[in-house]
Amino acid sequence: xxxxxxxxxxxxxxxxxxxxxxxxxxxxxxxxxxxxxxxxxxxxxxxxxxxxxxxxxxxxxxxxxxxxxxxxxxxxxxxxxxxxxxxxxxxxxxxxxxxxxxxxxxxxxxxxxxxxxxxxxxxxxxxxxxxxxxxxxxxxxxxxxxxxxxxxxxxxxxxxxxxxxxxxxxx
Numbered sequence: 001x002x003x004x005x006x007x008x009x010x011x012x013x014x015x016x017x018x019x020x021x022x023x024x025x026x027x028x029x030x031x032x033x034x035x036x037x038x039x040x041x042x043x044x045x046x047x048x049x050x051x052x053x054x055x056x057x058x059x060x061x062x063x064x065x066x067x068x069x070x071x072x073x074x075x076x077x078x079x080x081x082x083x084x085x086x087x088x089x090x091x092x093x094x095x096x097x098x099x100x101x102x103x104x105x106x107x108x109x110x111x112x113x114x115x116x117x118x119x120x121x122x123x124x125x126x127x128x129x130x131x132x133x134x135x136x137x138x139x140x141x142x143x144x145x146x147x148x149x150x151x152x153x154x155x156x157x158x159x160x161x162x163x164x165x166x167x168x169x170x171x
Contacts, residue, residue: 027056040066043081051085059085 030048033041040063041048048056059081066074084092102110 027053037063044085047085
């Protein structure tokens with residue numbers, strides 16, 4: 001009898017985990033966040049209830065890592081939340097893909113891309129205007145530009161607006 005109850009408990013736990021992973025369990029509303037989560041995610045407060053459940057879950061996951069970030073990384077996180085939450089799902093997915101491709105490159109290629117991006121970014125933002133580029137679908141082993149950050153920060157993937165990054169791999 002005890003093993004039957006244990007089996008039922010395991011099955012229920014598996015079903016709950018599957019439901020959570022598939023997004024069937026909605027992410028919490030802003031009003032149900034802890035005070036620490038509200039402080040960390042304050043830049044998304046106005047948009048929170050309009051974000052998809054997946055976006056809210058990802059932001060909550062990022063908020064868990066926030067205390068481990070350096071002060072500069074925390075400031076960048078806070079500044080980029082509104083930019084990130086206003087991007088379309090396709091653009092966010094493309095940025096994640098670009099990030100993975102960029103980090104698969106050898107360190108010297110990443111450094112060269114960052115250097116070119118910073119030079120381009122500083123010339124474009126010399127007027128003080130924020131820059132946000134859109135991404136395009138990836139074809140083959142090339143990666144398109146990704147959303148740039150505002151205010152001279154490094155791009156999420158290091159790709160230059162208007163240029164592509166070759167991962168050095170054939171797909």
